Amino acid sequence: MNPENTKILLVDDEPDILEFMDYNLKKEGYQIFLAKNGQEALEMAQKIKPHLIILDIMMPVMDGIEACRQLRNMTEFNNTVVAFLTARNEDYSQIAGFDVGADDYISKPIKPRVLVSRIKALLRRFSANGAEEIVRIGSLEIDREKYSVTKDNQELVFPRKEFELLSLLISKPGKVFTRDEIMSRVWGDDIIVGDRTIDVHIRKIREKLGDDSIKTIKGVGYKFDT
Amino acid sequence: MNPENTKILLVDDEPDILEFMDYNLKKEGYQIFLAKNGQEALEMAQKIKPHLIILDIMMPVMDGIEACRQLRNMTEFNNTVVAFLTARNEDYSQIAGFDVGADDYISKPIKPRVLVSRIKALLRRFSANGAEEIVRIGSLEIDREKYSVTKDNQELVFPRKEFELLSLLISKPGKVFTRDEIMSRVWGDDIIVGDRTIDVHIRKIREKLGDDSIKTIKGVGYKFDT
DNA sequence: CGGTTTTTTAACATTATTTTAACTTTAAGA
DNA sequence: TCTTAAAGTTAAAATAATGTTAAAAAACCG
DSSP states (O other): OOGGGOEEEEEOSOHHHHHHHHHHHHTTTOEEEEESSHHHHHHHHHHHOOSEEEEESSOSSSOHHHHHHHHHHSGGGTTOEEEEEEETTSOHHHHHTTOOOOOEEEEESOOHHHHHHHHHHHHHHHHHHTTOOEEEETTEEEETTTTEEEETTEEEOOOHHHHHHHHHHHHSTTOOEEHHHHIIIIIOSSOOOOTHHHHHHHHHHHHHHTSSOEEEETTTEEEEOO | OOGGGOEEEEEOSOHHHHHHHHHHHHTTTOEEEEESSHHHHHHHHHHHOOSEEEEESSOSSSOHHHHHHHHHHSGGGTTOEEEEEEETTSOHHHHHHHOOOOSEEEEESOOHHHHHHHHHHHHHHHHHHHSOOEEEETTEEEETTTTEEEETTEEEOOOHHHHHHHHHHHHSTTOEEEHHHHIIIIIOTTOOOOTHHHHHHHHHHHHHHTSOOEEEETTTEEEEOO
16 A cells, blocks of 8 residues: 555654654655554544554553553454554563554664664555455445445445444354443443444444344344344 | 353452442442452452452562462463553553463553453453353254354244353253252342242243253252253 | 534333242152 | 142233434534
8 A cells, every 4th residue: 555545653652752753754655643642542543543553562641552452452443553662672572472462563762764664564564464354244245444335236335333333243243242342342441322322323234234134132232143 | 151150359459449349340240359469369269269350460468460470370270360450650561571471451540431341351352262152962052152042953032031041051961050059140149039030931941942851850950951 | 614424312112021920730758 | 648848830010121213412524
């Protein structure tokens, strides 16, 4: 993909480092967004849907590991690349032990040229494999990358939340997803919405699909099943 | 698994934090146990065999990391989930360095809702992988993940309580489950329902299965046997 | 900004599930 | 074989969970 269409979210609490990375990556043509802690990073990520997130590990408010975990829990960031930024003498292998789903580590300080080539390599590595994002079930076809759903060759329009919810259910056909699970994976752990929100979304999805492939298991949750 | 059957051991030397977590998790129906240092935690863990232990890192007498290490050395806690509780600004590289086999960590301060959903996610994550979700007995197949029961390739519908009851009996074919046991494991310890409730559910299950695989042991309980 | 779409809420309706209660039957031991 | 506690049966009542709607609130977009 072109740098021009590639969004990178940089997260660090030290303005100098942010500025350094910002400057060097913008020069390459990437779209750069900044956040100064994990909290901000999550909010911004929801908005801009970056392709790559570079997270400092130690930050106030919410550290990088925590932010990464939360990202990894949400379906919409399934194919976002996440890299940690670490001080050179930190012991990464141990940090990695926490296994929160980071794709790479970048140590600082780092020289501009090295930074840029690492970023390029990272994006290359993950755009190659992530390509197959299309799931087909019966006459239903959903493409996570294009955010599109097709039924009987007819394109259906699903806004974000509906799409995420449908996408989650379809990710494991037959499995019952509890309301808690759905909440946490579509809305995230921090967001509080009322009881009926999920139902309303389910209703809209059902309406568009025009069938009964989404089953209610009362007292448990919902599942996609044909 | 139901919250009612899930034991959580909370370990912290600050009474306020214990109380906070205790209150919020009890509200969800979990069985909560408390300890105020690593020493106590180990003793209590041996007694109650919790499913999840939340350990503060810094405590007098025995800190969380030491406690975790000892737990990990005992086979009986192989599938106990252990999470660390850390202050938000603590240095993870150090904590991580200890690599004593924690499954997760939770930063404080934490909001009640977030705490609860984190706990749920944790339990889900670790119960899903280990346990075989499909049980087959004769022509009967029950799938906890799909919440479905199939007999002779015919799908039968079991509402929640019936499903859980059947599922319990089938979890150990031949074993007699007393009414008390059934009550406590399907309904939970602090819910009081009348005497005939279990019978009615048993009746419905028998009706749907259409056989006599559920045997009554008068004065004792029920068992599933073919 | 101002219009448009998406998301959430809140009130209410509907339904499936769970429980109760009254009554009957069964089985085990005196 | 009686007695009695325990379990079975049934239908109706109670409850909880979900469905539905329209409208308010947010987010989005030029």
